[in-house]
Amino acid sequence: MTRGHIVIDDVVKVYDPQGAAVMAVDHCSLEIEPGEICMIVGPSGCGKTTLLNAIAGFHEITSGRIVMDGEVLCSPEKPRSTPGPDRIVVFQNGALFPWKTNLDNVIFGPVMQGKLARKEALDKGRAMLADAGLSGVEHNYPGEVSSGMRRRVEIVRALMNDPKALLLDEPYRALDSLTKSVMHEALLEIYYKNKVTIFFITHDLEEAIFLGHRVAIMTTRPCKPKKILNVDIPHPRDYSALTSKRFRELIEETNDAVHEEAWKAFQAGEKEGR
Amino acid sequence: MDAALRLGAADEAIAVLRETTPFGDASEALLARIAGIARRARYAAGARLYDADGAADDIFVVVSGRAEHVFKPEVGAREALRRVTRGGVFGWAGLLLGQTQRLATVTAIEPTEVLRIDTEALVGLLESEPLEGGHVMERFATMIQREFTLPALLAQVRRLSGPLTEEMSSLSLTLYRLSLWLRSPRPYLMLVGFALFLGFWYLAVEVWKLPRFREMPGLTTVVREWLSPSPTYGLSLYIAEYYQHIAMSVWRVAQAFFLATVLGVPVGLLLGWSRTFKEYVFPVFETLRPIPILAWVPLAIVMFIATESAVVYLAFLASFFATALNTMLGVESIDESYVRAANCLGADRWQVFRHVITPGALPFIFTGLQISIGVSWFSLVAAEMVSGQYGLGYVIWTSYVMVRYPTIVIGMVTLGIVGYVTSALVRIAGDYLMEWRVRELALAER
Numbered sequence: 001m002t003r004g005h006i007v008i009d010d011v012v013k014v015y016d017p018q019g020a021a022v023m024a025v026d027h028c029s030l031e032i033e034p035g036e037i038c039m040i041v042g043p044s045g046c047g048k049t050t051l052l053n054a055i056a057g058f059h060e061i062t063s064g065r066i067v068m069d070g071e072v073l074c075s076p077e078k079p080r081s082t083p084g085p086d087r088i089v090v091f092q093n094g095a096l097f098p099w100k101t102n103l104d105n106v107i108f109g110p111v112m113q114g115k116l117a118r119k120e121a122l123d124k125g126r127a128m129l130a131d132a133g134l135s136g137v138e139h140n141y142p143g144e145v146s147s148g149m150r151r152r153v154e155i156v157r158a159l160m161n162d163p164k165a166l167l168l169d170e171p172y173r174a175l176d177s178l179t180k181s182v183m184h185e186a187l188l189e190i191y192y193k194n195k196v197t198i199f200f201i202t203h204d205l206e207e208a209i210f211l212g213h214r215v216a217i218m219t220t221r222p223c224k225p226k227k228i229l230n231v232d233i234p235h236p237r238d239y240s241a242l243t244s245k246r247f248r249e250l251i252e253e254t255n256d257a258v259h260e261e262a263w264k265a266f267q268a269g270e271k272e273g274r
Numbered sequence: 275m276d277a278a279l280r281l282g283a284a285d286e287a288i289a290v291l292r293e294t295t296p297f298g299d300a301s302e303a304l305l306a307r308i309a310g311i312a313r314r315a316r317y318a319a320g321a322r323l324y325d326a327d328g329a330a331d332d333i334f335v336v337v338s339g340r341a342e343h344v345f346k347p348e349v350g351a352r353e354a355l356r357r358v359t360r361g362g363v364f365g366w367a368g369l370l371l372g373q374t375q376r377l378a379t380v381t382a383i384e385p386t387e388v389l390r391i392d393t394e395a396l397v398g399l400l401e402s403e404p405l406e407g408g409h410v411m412e413r414f415a416t417m418i419q420r421e422f423t424l425p426a427l428l429a430q431v432r433r434l435s436g437p438l439t440e441e442m443s444s445l446s447l448t449l450y451r452l453s454l455w456l457r458s459p460r461p462y463l464m465l466v467g468f469a470l471f472l473g474f475w476y477l478a479v480e481v482w483k484l485p486r487f488r489e490m491p492g493l494t495t496v497v498r499e500w501l502s503p504s505p506t507y508g509l510s511l512y513i514a515e516y517y518q519h520i521a522m523s524v525w526r527v528a529q530a531f532f533l534a535t536v537l538g539v540p541v542g543l544l545l546g547w548s549r550t551f552k553e554y555v556f557p558v559f560e561t562l563r564p565i566p567i568l569a570w571v572p573l574a575i576v577m578f579i580a581t582e583s584a585v586v587y588l589a590f591l592a593s594f595f596a597t598a599l600n601t602m603l604g605v606e607s608i609d610e611s612y613v614r615a616a617n618c619l620g621a622d623r624w625q626v627f628r629h630v631i632t633p634g635a636l637p638f639i640f641t642g643l644q645i646s647i648g649v650s651w652f653s654l655v656a657a658e659m660v661s662g663q664y665g666l667g668y669v670i671w672t673s674y675v676m677v678r679y680p681t682i683v684i685g686m687v688t689l690g691i692v693g694y695v696t697s698a699l700v701r702i703a704g705d706y707l708m709e710w711r712v713r714e715l716a717l718a719e720r
Contacts, residue, residue: 056614056618057617058614083614083617083618084617084618084620085618085619085620087618088618088619089614089615089618091611091614091615093609093611094611095609095611095612095614095615097612097615097616097629097630097633097634098710098711098714099633099634099636099708099710099711100629100633100710101710108616108619108621108629109619109620112616112619112620112621112622112625112629113619113620133350136425137425141709141710141713141714143710143713143714144713144714145425146352146423146425148352149352149425157619158618158619161619161620176353178353178354178355179352179353
């Protein structure tokens, strides 16, 4: 499998609001293997979302390059990559269109790209929603279903496009812990079926270790990998992994690194929610 | 003594039922009947009230204490665990479509007192009061979805059988909601408000004869004139000319409002969407917008030879600015994530405009249209006073010139009513176009 191989090569991002340059990402290099779940962990405001935005094409980068499957997404010549259905972002607060029903949301991608006629898209959308156990909410608007369900619909909407990579930006942040645990298993289930590369940003170390093949712990502003952890708990995983000895060991191994960055972020006056 | 005690218990049962979601706004009579079939039960801390998969016979209403309600995992509730206190209702599985077994296990975590109501007895009772019963069932469904976080698919309640509910038309539901509204304090507060206002008018002019109101037509004079088949000053509900004036004003506002919407919405969308367009247009827009409509009157008369178009133009102008500005704000308020998500999903610029920007701005657009229809009336009347024949503004002005004071007030009141109706129509159109929003707001209410 060679789809969804992302190489982040020496990427720098400097924000320059009023001449006071702030370095958000500092010579960051990271390679994400095809079909890997790569978890990016760092305190809020550390610059990890900047990295995701650079891959997705929402922001320009200052220098360096990002390459996916041999295609240069962005580089000094073309500082901003073009957003497209090969890399789909699942947003922190969810971005299902509230004015479309869940089913209409799900078929949005293929219909807009002209890849499927509306009727075929509807058939595929229904099938994929059913696969994710979401048939019952097809005709509801997103505002009418629970936030956990909205996240699942949003992931189905992304998968409808057969993307090479999913870019998840703290998607479960606003959920309560019980819903969150259900969502983790649901995500893994979807992943085992689709084997898409997942670039997942979080500040929750347990979430990162439970889900990821690898966990990259980032330094806080400027952001770059501080420590990369291989999670050697075999996939497929389910909730029993959380109580396993190895899981606890891995947490212990990394907790200090994460805590140290959180302290730095705190001292730098960075606040949760930035 | 014993009877009194029992009476007190029934009152208390009714009080608890009133604190629940499903029975919260049921009538006293219905609550009394439900209390009549309720049985009291006490459970010690740690006692099991019922187990999942048991028969769903009784519905429980907590009177005091605390119980822990845990769904079995297959149910798929968003939150499996729920602590229920006074006013909480559980054991409702028997009310669900095709459900005969308990979905959860419930344990008392404190000494707990409950009311037990037999499900079938309750359903029978509700069926005997089809309209109110249907409403209670609906409230059950809402509670099950919202408080117990059960998926909408599962939280479908049984339909009550009975002659009326089989074909429960939306008309009868509307009527029922109307009767609920009539039972709430709101309509009476509204009436009191009107009564105070009219009473002050009556007293000030006709009883106290305050000097300030010496020339004011009194309430009774106005009403008598308005309802008179042969009015002293020539205008009343019985005179065809009265309706010609109304029709003329409505027609002018309709034209102005239509033009303002057709031009204002696209201009507003473009202003919000294209930075370049905004840079060209917005400064001009912001310079013209604050100019009062009356200041435009002379120019309008010079520009449009026909007075008719001048009047419509003036009404149009004010409404156009309101619509365009609100539409622009609407576009600017759209969460950036929606646009980004659409880009990710492969939508091009035009598709983003059509599928994200336009529907996303719709709530603001309709706020703008409500304001727009208001200012349209406002400037229409101003314009009609200065130039024009026919129309309510014309009536008010000529009545002043010709010293027909009661007719002035008739014109004003008519304006108020017609203006209110048009703005209600705009609101209804908005609700129709934004079903998603209506549903969202309905869920957020409560």
